Amino acid sequence: MMLSTYFNADRISSFRSRILIALPVMLSIMVGSCKKTTLNTGNPATLQVFNALDEEVALRANLSGNHPIQYSTAQLMYNKFYLPNNNVFYIQSFPQPFSVYSETDTLPKDNPVLDIDLDLEKGKVYSLFLHGNKTNAAYTLISDQLPTPVAGDSVTFIRFANFSTGQVMSANLKGEPYGSLIQNLAFKSVSAFIPVKADMSVTDHEIEIRDQTSGTLIATYITYGLNRNSPYWSSPSMWLYKINTLVLTGKPGGSGSDMQMIYQMPHWW
Template identity: 25%
Template sequence: MGNRRFYSNILMVCLLVFSLCSCKKNEIIRSGTVSYNVVNVMVGGNAVVLNQSPQDSVVNRSSKVLTGTGGDHLYVSAFSYKNTALNYFGVDVNGADGDLFTLMLSGFWPNSVDAFFYKEISIPPYSDSTLSVRLINLLKGGPAISVNLIGAAPGSEVAALPYQGIGTFKSHLSTSVAAPFTFEIRDATNGTLLSSYILVPVSGVSAYTLVWNGLLGGTENQAPGILQINHGKL
């Protein structure tokens, strides 16, 4: 009887140790900081909240970098300010310390929102002598666009960028920190000038994203325009 109880106790200890080891193996580690650049250009939209940073919000036609804890299987969602039932996007993310993701929200608010989420891997490091610019086309209902610096050939910066298209960074020699760069946005099909934008470099920033957004034919807060995103020193 004593031997049976002894072996029974041994078995219980082994099971307990196995259970503890299994729990530890399956534990999800949370550490480090992951950043999310939220670009909110929904037509007619309101402020957006990210569940990884619920105390902050991104107003319409703006962008902001929000932060959260890193780790595997992070559920990242974006929803309407003060209305968690109006969810625009959700994804499971494996985020390591220092990672930067971009979430672009465009389309029509609230029932036809277009979301695009990706990890940033191509932002150029800071440079004293060059200025790097890329274009993103989020103009709802608009044509593919071409972009050029004023005086240069149409399409010399971007030849044809469709809706939700992301251009590559193109670098230019910067002879002066304050020297402006004027970009012309055209219809990629017929070359019609849609708009122009003057980029004035910001001290400590050498990489920029210009987001063409709004509504084709829209007025006031929905008029087509450029949202400038400054990428600070990496």
């Protein structure tokens, strides 16, 4: 059942190794993407997109409103993996046509996985979660109210997004009561941002995601490099004074790319 997925030491070790290997790359890309924001003028809307589709579908984004899509210039959004250079869009047109195509569908006859018009407002920040599957894709659009980290307040802001098909979840820090962070988060729901302690009295937090009804452990996530106490510390931190969403994806009882897992979606670029 679901517990066996997460108590297999080899799988946990493999997943953590991949995260640690990818960490320097993610940091360098995120820092680089911070520099490019200065090129965006006119107070655009900022759209962050997370591809949570099942069955490991990578997507190409088309904002032109025209068909066929120009694959050579369309941003590639990997499945359940977030990079600001790939997943952040600066929107100047309102409303904004937004369609996504499967990476494998490259012919003019191919139809988009999803084709929508986004009703955004200039200067605002949005999160767009794509979920479902290639033949039955859906979306959830959130207008974000991002908290403002204050220097000297050693916290990290975390919220939770539940895009695990049919799942109702709770969240807690390891060793604390079930539901102490989030008591009840339904499928296709996003929580408020929660300030979590990140001062030198703690190291890396281990966050436990559980089935809300049974308390069964679904997934865990560790905030590697939380602060200078962490053996994985590097500068800039991905957590200290930062804002992140942790996205639960997959299906109950799923395997492979559809196994229930948590992924980080940073709100700093």
